[in-house]
Amino acid sequence: MQYLNLCSVLVLTYLMIIVKRAPALIRNFCFQSFFLFLATLMIAWQERSLDLYVIAGLLFVLKVVFIPQALHRTIRKIKAHEDIGLFINPQLSLLWALGFTCLSWELSRNLVGLNDITKTAILAVAFFVVCAGIFLMIFRMTALAQIVGLLVMENGIFLLASTVAGGMPFFVEIAIFFDVLVSVLIMGFFVYRINKLFTHIDVNKLSRLKG
Amino acid sequence: MQIFIILGIPFLLAGASLLIKRPKSLGILNSFGYLVILLFSASLLKEIAGGSSPRIFFNFICLDLLSVFFILVIAVVTFAAALYSIGYIEKDIIQGVISARKARVYYLLFNLFCCSMFFVPALNNLGMLWVAIEMTTLVSAFLVGFYNKKESVEAAWKYIMICSVGIIFALLGTILFSYAFSVSGLAKTFNWSEMTPVAHILDKNTLRIAFIFILVGYGTKAGLAPMHTWLPDAHSQAVAPISALLSGVLLKTAIYAILRFGIILIRGVGFAYFAHLMLILGITSLIVSCGFILVQKDLKRLLAYSSIEHIGIIAIGFGLGTPLACAGALLHVFNHAITKSFMFFGAGNIVNTYKQHNMRAIRGVIQALPFTGIMILLGVFALTGFPPFTIFVSELMITIAAFRQGAYWVAALFLLLLAIIFGAFIHQFGKMVFGNLPKGMLRAGEPLSGKIAFLFLALIISFGSIAFILIKKDFIWMAQKLFLL
Numbered sequence: 001m002q003y004l005n006l007c008s009v010l011v012l013t014y015l016m017i018i019v020k021r022a023p024a025l026i027r028n029f030c031f032q033s034f035f036l037f038l039a040t041l042m043i044a045w046q047e048r049s050l051d052l053y054v055i056a057g058l059l060f061v062l063k064v065v066f067i068p069q070a071l072h073r074t075i076r077k078i079k080a081h082e083d084i085g086l087f088i089n090p091q092l093s094l095l096w097a098l099g100f101t102c103l104s105w106e107l108s109r110n111l112v113g114l115n116d117i118t119k120t121a122i123l124a125v126a127f128f129v130v131c132a133g134i135f136l137m138i139f140r141m142t143a144l145a146q147i148v149g150l151l152v153m154e155n156g157i158f159l160l161a162s163t164v165a166g167g168m169p170f171f172v173e174i175a176i177f178f179d180v181l182v183s184v185l186i187m188g189f190f191v192y193r194i195n196k197l198f199t200h201i202d203v204n205k206l207s208r209l210k211g
Numbered sequence: 212m213q214i215f216i217i218l219g220i221p222f223l224l225a226g227a228s229l230l231i232k233r234p235k236s237l238g239i240l241n242s243f244g245y246l247v248i249l250l251f252s253a254s255l256l257k258e259i260a261g262g263s264s265p266r267i268f269f270n271f272i273c274l275d276l277l278s279v280f281f282i283l284v285i286a287v288v289t290f291a292a293a294l295y296s297i298g299y300i301e302k303d304i305i306q307g308v309i310s311a312r313k314a315r316v317y318y319l320l321f322n323l324f325c326c327s328m329f330f331v332p333a334l335n336n337l338g339m340l341w342v343a344i345e346m347t348t349l350v351s352a353f354l355v356g357f358y359n360k361k362e363s364v365e366a367a368w369k370y371i372m373i374c375s376v377g378i379i380f381a382l383l384g385t386i387l388f389s390y391a392f393s394v395s396g397l398a399k400t401f402n403w404s405e406m407t408p409v410a411h412i413l414d415k416n417t418l419r420i421a422f423i424f425i426l427v428g429y430g431t432k433a434g435l436a437p438m439h440t441w442l443p444d445a446h447s448q449a450v451a452p453i454s455a456l457l458s459g460v461l462l463k464t465a466i467y468a469i470l471r472f473g474i475i476l477i478r479g480v481g482f483a484y485f486a487h488l489m490l491i492l493g494i495t496s497l498i499v500s501c502g503f504i505l506v507q508k509d510l511k512r513l514l515a516y517s518s519i520e521h522i523g524i525i526a527i528g529f530g531l532g533t534p535l536a537c538a539g540a541l542l543h544v545f546n547h548a549i550t551k552s553f554m555f556f557g558a559g560n561i562v563n564t565y566k567q568h569n570m571r572a573i574r575g576v577i578q579a580l581p582f583t584g585i586m587i588l589l590g591v592f593a594l595t596g597f598p599p600f601t602i603f604v605s606e607l608m609i610t611i612a613a614f615r616q617g618a619y620w621v622a623a624l625f626l627l628l629l630a631i632i633f634g635a636f637i638h639q640f641g642k643m644v645f646g647n648l649p650k651g652m653l654r655a656g657e658p659l660s661g662k663i664a665f666l667f668l669a670l671i672i673s674f675g676s677i678a679f680i681l682i683k684k685d686f687i688w689m690a691q692k693l694f695l696l
Contacts, residue, residue, distance in 0.1 A: 110416075110420075111387075111416075111417065111420060130379075130383065133379075134376065137372070137376060146372055150372070150375055150376065150379070153379050154379065157379060157382050157383055157386070160383065160386055161386045164386070164390050168338055168386070168389075168401065169336065169338065169401055171336075171339070172336060172338030172339060172342070172401060175338070175342040176338070176341075176342060176382075178342075179342050179345050179346070179349075182346075182349055183345070183349055183371075183375060186349050186352060186353070186371065187371060190352070190356065190364065190367060190368050190371065193356070193359070193364050194364055194365075194368060197359075197360075197361050197364055198361065203368065206365040206368065208361060208362050209362060209365060209366055209369075209443075209444045209447075209448070
């Protein structure tokens with residue numbers, strides 16, 4: 001069952017890399033977070049720990065419901081073009097993603113060895129999700145895609161922390177959730193401002209400061 | 212006990228900025244608050260320096276010499292910035308750049324920013340340390356985009372994005388550090404006070420990989436080249452007192468985080484690995500910043516690139532790794548914080564009077580702003596490492612250490628780049644300070660609070676070196692104790 005979750009996360013990350021429109025990107029992010037929530041819930045059920053239930057609940061509220069809704073609303077409000085502006089076309093992006101997958105497999109094999117294959121697989125997926133986030137941030141032009149990229153990276157880190165390091169201390173986990181919430185709100189605020197001042201959210205065209 | 216007062220006062224001041232209506236009285240209250248913090252942090256340093264083991268409060272706050280030293284650095288600079296803010300914000304209100312309501316927002320953000328910075332060196336949990344550093348980014352992004360112009364919003368966006376990505380790598384590194392812990396069969400922990408004593412039995416391979424992530428992550432925040440790209444934009448667009456805080460202490464909190472992990476790494480895998488990484492990044496920063504300083508036209512960007520240079524010097528100091536070099540680097544953390552905020556105050560006054568950043572158009576500062584002109588001249592010599600100013604002492608310590616250790620190439624490159632940067636600074640600032648005043652410019656007034664801030668810092672810059680030479684032995688002892696050399 002845990003493998004199924006893991007596969008879903010992997011597939012959804014691939015989908016995020018190849019989509020062209022902002023609503024689709026956000027929807028995929030929402031699904032990815034949902035499977036992450038399922039995975040956490042299962043671990044919580046296995047270990048019967050209240051802390052993990054709380055964390056899973058927060059994950060659901062924040063990343064599955066609140067943040068995607070907020071991002072959808074932002075798109076509607078600023079009436080931005082739905083295109084997220086690809087520097088690299090979907091086919092080439094897919095090749096990059098394949099490369100990332102191999103790379104993360106190598107890295108995780110180096111780090112934990114092949115004794116516990118489940119752990120290695122989870123670690124590889126986590127690294128891949130982080131890489132995909134960076135990829136989205138670098139090779140997509142709009143500010144909105146960059147926010148989603150950052151969130152995807154954070155999802156990857158969450159997966160890594162909850163499986164490999166046996167979860168972070170409860171207190172820290174809550175603080176990080178709070179942090180994610182605040183950073184998304186602040187970034188959303190800046191997207192509004194950029195849209196107001198420049199009448200677009202194409203970050204590639206922000207080039208007043210040089211040298 | 213003092214630490215709770217230090218952490219509490221900024222919170223109270225933030226609350227006060229919601230209640231008090233007049234910006235000027237708010238500013239004065241602010242300065243008093245930070246003066247109290249400064250006094251308490253000095254007494255805290257005295258207390259901790261006496262004891263031998265770290266002091267832990269509720270397993271949440273843990274203080275050793277390194278953390279208290281950084282708290283003192285932050286306290287000095289925030290006090291000066293609070294003083295300088297009074298006059299600066301007053302002037303902005305009179306000129307109609309911002310409203311009185313926005314001035315209160317400024318003070319609110321200023322206090323939250325300072326609060327998050329004070330938390331960084333005080334925390335015991337490395338995960339919470341990460342949260343505190345991310346908080347500094349989020350709060351200061353508003354202060355970078357404060358004037359709401361196209362340039363400043365662009366700078367704020369770049370700042371928040373690049374630093375957030377960088378810092379996610381740091382979180383990855385933090386998790387891997389804790390993973391190294393669980394691999395070694397020890398109970399899971401995130402507290403550095405528990406990690407440091409047992410660092411030698413941690414898994415070496417994992418520690419090495421984890422530290423790379425830490426260095427990339429917090430190195431982005433510290434402005435080490437080649438991850439420095441956000442720094443010139445953010446520092447040149449922020450409100451002047453905030454530029455001083457960003458350059459003076461925000462970068463130092465990231466350096467603190469690197470050192471915290473570095474200490475665990477050094478005890479785990481030895482010094483050579485840490486030293487090589489720091490040396491490479493330090494020299495790269497020095498070279499990159501040198502190039503940009505030579506061709507720079509914008510006053511505040513020039514100072515921002517100079518910050519990259521000094522962060523590079525600090526990294527080289529830690530990279531050389533002898534007790535003398537580490538002591539020099541620690542001193543340099545303090546000296547750069549003071550001198551750079553001093554220079555940013557000067558630049559703030561100049562930009563406010565001339566209404567532009569372009570150094571080609573700024574001429575005759577000493578006629579328009581006599582006090583600032585003199586101070587900035589003093590600051591240029593101090594910043595480029597002229598005796599008898601404090602930066603000279605720390606740079607000399609690092610150079611001597613390099614020669615003693617036989618790192619001749621490093622020493623030669625270091626001195627060459629410093630000489631080039633010195634030349635560039637004298638060239639740029641000489642024209643600005645002494646040239647002919649543009650037509651139609653009048654002598655502008657300088658607010659009293661700004662002058663007090665200048666004098667306070669100038670005193671430390673000029674006479675601190677004597678104090679440093681007297682307490683050099685203590686510093687070397689401290690460095691030795693911290694890094695187990």
